[in-house]
Amino acid sequence: MTNTVPRAAETPLPVVFVGHVDHGKSTLIGRLLHDTDSLPDGKFEELEAQSERRGGEFEWSFVLDALQIERDQGITVDTTRIWFKTAKRDYVIIDAPGHKAFLKNMVTGAASADAAVLVIDAALGVSEQTRRHAYLLSLLGVSQVVVAVNKMDLVGYSEERFQEVSAEIRAYLQSIGIQDQTIIPISARHGENVAGNAGDGGNTAMPWWVGKSVVATLNDFSHRPAPVDQPLRLPIQDIYHSGGKRILVGRIESGRLKIGDRLLFSPGTQTARVRSLESWKSGPRVAAAAGQSVAFTLDEDIFAERGHIVSSPGSAPTEANSLKVRVFWLDETPLAVGDRLTLRLASSIHTVTVGTIDQVIDVHSLQSSKSDFVECNGVAELVLRSRSKIAYDSYGAVRSTGRAVLERDNRLVGGCIVQERAEVAVRHNLTSVAQTVSVDERALANGHRGGVLWMTGLSGSGKSTVAMALQRRLFERGRQVYVLDGDNVRQGLNRDLGFSPDARAENIRRIAEVAKLFADAGFVVITAFISPYREDRNSARAIIGEGFQEIYVKADLGTCEQRDPKGLYKRARAGEIPEFTGISAPYEEPLSPEAVIDTANRSVDGAVGLLINHIDRAFEAKREGALATAGAAG
Amino acid sequence: MNHLDALESESIYILREAYQRFERLGMLWSLGKDSNVMIWLARKAFLGRVPFPVAHLDTGKEFPETYAFRERYTKEWDLDLIADDCPPIEEVDAQLPPDSRFAARKSLGLKQALARYKFDALITGIRRDEQATRAKERVFSPRNEDGGWDFREQPPEFWDQYVTFSQPGTHFRVHPLLHWTEVDIWRYIQREDIPVVPLYFAKNGKRFRSLGEEGITLPMDSTATTIDEIIDELESSRTPERSGRTMDHESEEAFERLRVHGYL
Numbered sequence: 001m002t003n004t005v006p007r008a009a010e011t012p013l014p015v016v017f018v019g020h021v022d023h024g025k026s027t028l029i030g031r032l033l034h035d036t037d038s039l040p041d042g043k044f045e046e047l048e049a050q051s052e053r054r055g056g057e058f059e060w061s062f063v064l065d066a067l068q069i070e071r072d073q074g075i076t077v078d079t080t081r082i083w084f085k086t087a088k089r090d091y092v093i094i095d096a097p098g099h100k101a102f103l104k105n106m107v108t109g110a111a112s113a114d115a116a117v118l119v120i121d122a123a124l125g126v127s128e129q130t131r132r133h134a135y136l137l138s139l140l141g142v143s144q145v146v147v148a149v150n151k152m153d154l155v156g157y158s159e160e161r162f163q164e165v166s167a168e169i170r171a172y173l174q175s176i177g178i179q180d181q182t183i184i185p186i187s188a189r190h191g192e193n194v195a196g197n198a199g200d201g202g203n204t205a206m207p208w209w210v211g212k213s214v215v216a217t218l219n220d221f222s223h224r225p226a227p228v229d230q231p232l233r234l235p236i237q238d239i240y241h242s243g244g245k246r247i248l249v250g251r252i253e254s255g256r257l258k259i260g261d262r263l264l265f266s267p268g269t270q271t272a273r274v275r276s277l278e279s280w281k282s283g284p285r286v287a288a289a290a291g292q293s294v295a296f297t298l299d300e301d302i303f304a305e306r307g308h309i310v311s312s313p314g315s316a317p318t319e320a321n322s323l324k325v326r327v328f329w330l331d332e333t334p335l336a337v338g339d340r341l342t343l344r345l346a347s348s349i350h351t352v353t354v355g356t357i358d359q360v361i362d363v364h365s366l367q368s369s370k371s372d373f374v375e376c377n378g379v380a381e382l383v384l385r386s387r388s389k390i391a392y393d394s395y396g397a398v399r400s401t402g403r404a405v406l407e408r409d410n411r412l413v414g415g416c417i418v419q420e421r422a423e424v425a426v427r428h429n430l431t432s433v434a435q436t437v438s439v440d441e442r443a444l445a446n447g448h449r450g451g452v453l454w455m456t457g458l459s460g461s462g463k464s465t466v467a468m469a470l471q472r473r474l475f476e477r478g479r480q481v482y483v484l485d486g487d488n489v490r491q492g493l494n495r496d497l498g499f500s501p502d503a504r505a506e507n508i509r510r511i512a513e514v515a516k517l518f519a520d521a522g523f524v525v526i527t528a529f530i531s532p533y534r535e536d537r538n539s540a541r542a543i544i545g546e547g548f549q550e551i552y553v554k555a556d557l558g559t560c561e562q563r564d565p566k567g568l569y570k571r572a573r574a575g576e577i578p579e580f581t582g583i584s585a586p587y588e589e590p591l592s593p594e595a596v597i598d599t600a601n602r603s604v605d606g607a608v609g610l611l612i613n614h615i616d617r618a619f620e621a622k623r624e625g626a627l628a629t630a631g632a633a634g
Numbered sequence: 635m636n637h638l639d640a641l642e643s644e645s646i647y648i649l650r651e652a653y654q655r656f657e658r659l660g661m662l663w664s665l666g667k668d669s670n671v672m673i674w675l676a677r678k679a680f681l682g683r684v685p686f687p688v689a690h691l692d693t694g695k696e697f698p699e700t701y702a703f704r705e706r707y708t709k710e711w712d713l714d715l716i717a718d719d720c721p722p723i724e725e726v727d728a729q730l731p732p733d734s735r736f737a738a739r740k741s742l743g744l745k746q747a748l749a750r751y752k753f754d755a756l757i758t759g760i761r762r763d764e765q766a767t768r769a770k771e772r773v774f775s776p777r778n779e780d781g782g783w784d785f786r787e788q789p790p791e792f793w794d795q796y797v798t799f800s801q802p803g804t805h806f807r808v809h810p811l812l813h814w815t816e817v818d819i820w821r822y823i824q825r826e827d828i829p830v831v832p833l834y835f836a837k838n839g840k841r842f843r844s845l846g847e848e849g850i851t852l853p854m855d856s857t858a859t860t861i862d863e864i865i866d867e868l869e870s871s872r873t874p875e876r877s878g879r880t881m882d883h884e885s886e887e888a889f890e891r892l893r894v895h896g897y898l
């Protein structure tokens with residue numbers, strides 16, 4: 001729209017117009033532009049002529065619907081920007097689409113706004129989309145909101161109806177933390193309470209209304225101040241080499257910076273001082289503050305790279321391998337536990353997996369519920385886990401480093417704000433970092449501890465079937481998991497061993513040693529061997545130590561013999577296989593296993609479900625202070 | 635920080651982001667006021683010199699003053715200039731109205747440059763306030779294999795986080811001036827003393843407000859001979875900036891169609 005663009009050398013206040021499709025946003029904007037005298041010469045007449053040519057009635061929304069597609073479908077497809085001015089200041093309007101299918105565009109528009117106009121149809125009232133938009137405004141941090149209860153002409157300018165709609169939306173906005181709200185009855189079509197100041201004699205349709213107009217309310221709002229007084233956060237964007245100098249560049253997101261300041265680079269412990277601020281044609285600088293793009297050199301040649309967040313050592317961001325976030329999901333494919341995503345927080349990039357979805361929030365009722373999925377346009381609280389350390393702040397403390405976007409397959413699929421750390425966050429300290437990777441660090445990175453699920457039971461009891469199904473489910477939930485069974489052990493590592501008691505003992509010993517290594521590496525290892533002798537299993541427990549979980553996969557001999565998946569029982573009965581457990585060799589039942597899975601009376605899915613719960617408890621990444629004593633007792 | 639400082643800082647952030655994220659980055663230099671501002675901002679972002687090629691899509695039909703400007707400032711600003719000729723008018727879609735056809739040579743020139751230099755991103759100086767369809771743009775805007783723009787399926791973009799990917803044949807347009815207005819541009823030119831083609835200043839009662847090729851760009855009535863006078867004039871004007879660009883007005887959707895097919 002080539003309307004009257006701002007002439008003043010001041011930043012216009014960005015205002016987003018949101019609300020349900022058809023509640024009249026575009027009409028309100030068209031009217032606003034006209035009533036504030038912000039349309040270019042001849043535009044109104046041109047549009048009137050156009051609608052005449054099309055044989056339809058003039059609509060105020062035509063002013064906005066600059067694209068053919070919008071006129072044909074009658075909806076605003078994308079965000080667009082238009083300027084208008086009042087006696088007080090210039091504004092830039094961000095018109096965000098109201099149709100649910102275009103929520104990603106609404107978010108795109110609203111994220112850059114300092115204030116919002118939420119439009120509600122007086123006759124239709126507060127819809128689900130009204131609530132969704134309001135909820136996203138609060139999530140995006142837009143706290144200055146005008147609610148325009150539109151189409152008052154269609155309800156006979158009824159004060160009673162206005163009060164009904166007001167009460168409903170007021171309660172909702174308060175419950176999601178939007179306090180600064182003004183609710184105004186308007187008729188965009190007839191220009192009632194749009195720009196005209198109510199109560200000055202111009203408002204004959206709603207004499208009962210003594211409040212302000214939409215424009216007068218907007219004039220009371222203010223720009224979001226640059227966070228110069230918050231702690232320094234300067235994400236490193238890039239590093240240039242010029243004239244023998246190593247120059248770091250980035251934008252100061254909050255706080256201040258001056259030559260000589262000591263800077264900390266997070267994640268990590270490196271510090272250095274600012275030697276110089278570099279620029280071309282901007283004059284010599286000694287200091288800079290929030291909002292400025294800067295280039296600087298350091299007094300020491302430390303390792304710095306894109307993604308580092310620069311702060312002052314006394315007020316550093318937090319570091320953690322997992323974050324508890326509130327996410328809004330914008331992709332058609334739902335978000336699921338175990339999904340792998342790319343997280344972009346300031347200039348840093350991390351590969352994260354969805355650890356748990358703690359609650360999915362119904363934006364209509366504000367009720368939350370448990371779910372394994374977040375649907376498109378949904379909002380949820382969940383835990384993201386990363387192998388790399390994330391330097392961050394909580395959104396409430398520092399906005400720019402307390403929020404992030406999520407990508408999948410090179411597409412932006414969601415946004416999130418950080419609520420708090422989810423697990424033990426490693427607070428910053430200035431001692432050196434050990435080069436080895438500790439058990440605790442692995443547990444934090446993976447979101448679970450390593451350990452061994454030692455399945456024992458008769459041939460045909462279902463150990464392998466359950467182990468494989470369990471492995472698949474754990475893998476999909478983002479767990480590091482591996483199955484050791486006859487197929488991958490007997491043919492390689494233990495191919496020299498037979499089935500005598502001694503050979504069986506050695507077989508179990510080697511399996512236990514391998515399982516322990518995997519567990520140390522952070523894996524959940526599932527072993528699926530008959531392992532019939534109590535003594536052998538006890539020695540496996542001794543080898544593996546903490547994290548050994550004996551799981552008795554129980555089915556009576558009759559059931560197993562009837563299943564006989566490999567025809568082994570038949571051959572054993574025929575005397576073809578000597579020392580066959582249950583037939584010609586003993587099976588010693590576990591005396592006190594960590595869990596018993598009765599497969600004679602339970603489906604594979606049921607067995608897997610039980611074991612998942614067991615594993616979640618047994619191998620949980622322990623909370624602060626509990627690491628040293630984390631053990632096998634599940 | 636004042637308004638111009640804020641705009642400058644944001645543009646520098648975008649330019650540095652583009653330079654970091656793309657391997658084969660180029661900038662389009664139309665020689666107009668906006669693209670001169672863009673080169674100036676790039677010199678600020680990269681501390682003196684533009685570190686990637688700058689392409690002028692040459693139709694051979696620019697004004698003589700424009701060519702003189704190009705010669706002078708390519709040297710003075712130490713630019714790595716690409717100035718290939720656009721394909722001839724015969725190769726343009728004959729369905730387009732005459733002046734749009736003329737303009738569409740630039741689209742073909744652009745495709746030619748993309749094919750020849752394998753750019754994975756091009757920085758251009760479009761602004762949201764110029765024209766309705768440009769108002770819909772993203773800062774990082776993906777283009778398909780034909781250079782086409784799918785305004786219906788644009789990716790979300792917020793919190794200054796940009797998604798980039800490279801698929802053979804596709805490219806991104808990067809728009810560091812998207813949030814600037816015409817007056818912002820002039821105030822910045824004035825503040826920074828950035829040279830512009832003299833045709834922007836009035837001569838014999840006429841000046842060019844938007845600079846395109848000879849024949850399809852019309853001057854407006856004006857007496858503004860200094861930047862101050864231009865700003866004063868714009869402050870009282872309610873005529874659209876591109877009103878002198880004849881191809882925008884041939885039909886209701888002409889410009890939109892040009893853009894969907896890859897025009898700037």
